[in-house]
Amino acid sequence: MDKATDSGSVNAGSIPVRGAKIYGGTMEKAILVGVKLIEDENFEYSMEELKNLAEACNIEVVDVVVQNLESINKATYIGEGKAHEIKNIVNRESIDAVIFNDELTHSNIRNLEEIIPCKVIDRTILILDIFARRAKTKEAKLQVEIAELNYMLPRLIGLRESLGRQYGGGSGGASNKGLGEKKLELDRRAIEKKITFLNKELQELVSVRKTQRRRRKKNMIPTVAIVGYTNAGKSTLLNSIVDKYKEDDEKKVLEKDMLFATLETSARGIKFPGNKEVIFVDTVGFVSKLPTFLVKAFRSTLEEVCEADLLLHVVDYSNPNYRDQIEITRNVLMDIGVKGIPEILVYNKCDKVNIKRRIKEPGILYISANNTKCIDEVVNKVCSEIFKSYRKYTLALPYDMTKVEAFLREHGNVIKVDYDENINIVVECDRQYILPYENYIVREEKIYN
Ligand SMILES: Nc1nc2c(ncn2[C@@H]2O[C@H](COP(=O)(O)OP(=O)(O)OP(=O)(O)O)[C@@H](O)[C@H]2O)c(=O)[nH]1
Ligand SMILES: [Mg+2]
Incomplete structure (x- = not known):
């Protein structure tokens, strides 16, 4: 052949x-x-x-x-x-x-x-x-290969023109194609075929992740995507959160002082006090003039971002061009179809900046991702956004509803239970879990403003 x-x-x-x-x-x-x-x-x-x-x-x-x-x-x-x-x-x-x-x-x-x-x-x-x-996993390697082939495709056509001339073809219609032109036509078709083939392979890999995402969605575990410019400190932030809140010694993601250290998304589930579970997703960093076909090739990886409940946009505050980097990141996010997802701006690497000389803008977190005190601040802010529909409920349940206590322990943070003529439960949880028992609510309070 x-x-x-x-x-x-x-x-x-x-x-x-x-x-x-x-x-x-x-x-x-x-x-x-x-x-x-x-x-x-x-x-x-x-x-x-x-x-x-x-x-x-x-x-x-x-x-x-x-x-x-x-x-x-x-x-x-x-x-x-x-x-x-x-x-x-x-x-x-x-x-x-x-x-x-x-x-x-x-x-x-x-x-x-x-x-x-x-x-x-x-x-x-x-x-x-x-x-x-940088590509290490099969998925990342496939995505890079697809991007490389897409880069070559339009350039082959230019090459065909020049070689066509060189081999005496090009102007006499299809029947008079030069040798070089024919070869390039075959190359072009082969590349297109190869792109289709690789895309199929990629979709198979991606479908495993899709299933995981669907499961998370079914279990209604909220997802926070950590996004931002390359080298901003996204992976460092995720590692610090994992370090502080993860009981088991889960594998850390790679953090390194280099461009595009992360090429694959990694998800880490964290349970915060009060039974508040969140999935954090680390993502590939962006850069200015990121080729569109590269973004396209990484679309399946970036789909996680489109489906997130919240974006943690990490910015290297020590970089003089941090504002441009924010704009570039937002533009790429828009390109991949991210819209309407709330965003928390996190100005990172404050230890490298004389912060007193700068005016702090409201609503922005100023942190150093490797400082544990800052991690609490980030987690509080994330929780207040993600769990804003959480309320503190006091319920008075009849004794034939004893199973409800176990249910609420599973889905919320049971603060107090005492027994008199009723089972009195104080619980913090999402409204959806309390709806079947709303007739038994005696008090409802806001947790986050
Ligand atoms: N001084 C200082 N360095 C930091 C801070 N956060 C991260 N770094 C360093 O910045 C470099 C890049 O950090 P990463 O977490 O790998 O950055 P990233 O955003 O994941 O980068 P990509 O994966 O390439 O997109 C590493 O050398 C980190 O140690 C910080 O708060 N202060
Ligand atoms: Mg990274």
Whole structure:
């Protein structure tokens, strides 16, 4: 069977896209290139972030080239003159790669590589590369592979044009296709097939998690999704909560000072005092200009977020660009269809900030995720939001309803029981559990405001 038509045999590495797959063992030297458009206020920050992304790929940044433009040059992204300037630096400094702060089209890459004598890479490839390095579970690996193939698909079409010309085809209709063009057509079909195949495999994996979610929903255990920019401290916060409230020694999630430490969602069920059970879900972090097809590939993982009852939005308050990071996170959340879920903003890493010099905004939690005192504050706030429909009820039950006490112990926090002519129970719980016994309520009080 032709290799290219066998959906199982094509992998991202076999597709002729120059610049893709940059991860190797040795440290490479690179130049960063950015185009600053007039209205782009976040430009400096996005360049700094590009440097971090490069370093996460084991690349040494030797120089940074910036060009101010009114609009992007369609053929070469930067101006042609600038491309020649870069060529000189590449030759002088023995540069291995030039990295652009945006997603380049295939023809951009092709035109640039005609001038610049080294690899031309874009921001998307860097992000894909980091995701590929970090992916550990089968689910994460599948999602990254789907994203990589989706990145290649539109670029193949550009490649077909150039190869078609090269092999003498392209203009004479389907019957006169050049060899290169035919090969690429097969590659394109094979990639599409492979994407469908991988998506199916992914859905099977995801369905296990869906079943778990359904069970949780049935048991009405509320879910809190911990979301935010990469490296904000989401996993650290979850670990601190687990540390403090989990009786058994449940496995911790990975927390590390690197971009995209978390690529898979992990759920941890915690029972707070008073029989208040909550599932916390740690999620993949976001970054600016996160490629849409990558978000799409991770959609199934991120579905957990769409179904959460509350979002804990963790922010690295020590980062000067924390406001942009909030906005970027909210935009990605909107893209994946999150709407109408209440959000608690948690400004983290306050230990790194001289907080007295900043004005505290109301409604925001200022914490350090590794400080246990702060964890109580977070938990109180989460509980007051999640359990806001909880009330403190005093019931006077007849003696033929003794089973109710056991039921309420299971679903609520029984504070007191005494027996006179009735069974008198004081319990904190959700209204739904008390409804069958509402005729026996003698007092109802609010717990949270
Ligand atoms: N100084 C300080 N460091 C913190 C705090 N919270 C987290 N960190 C550190 O920040 C780094 C990133 O933390 P993680 O919890 O892995 O961040 P994350 O948001 O899960 O990151 P991704 O999984 O990449 O999205 C780690 O080195 C943590 O130790 C904090 O309150 N103060
Ligand atoms: Mg994490």
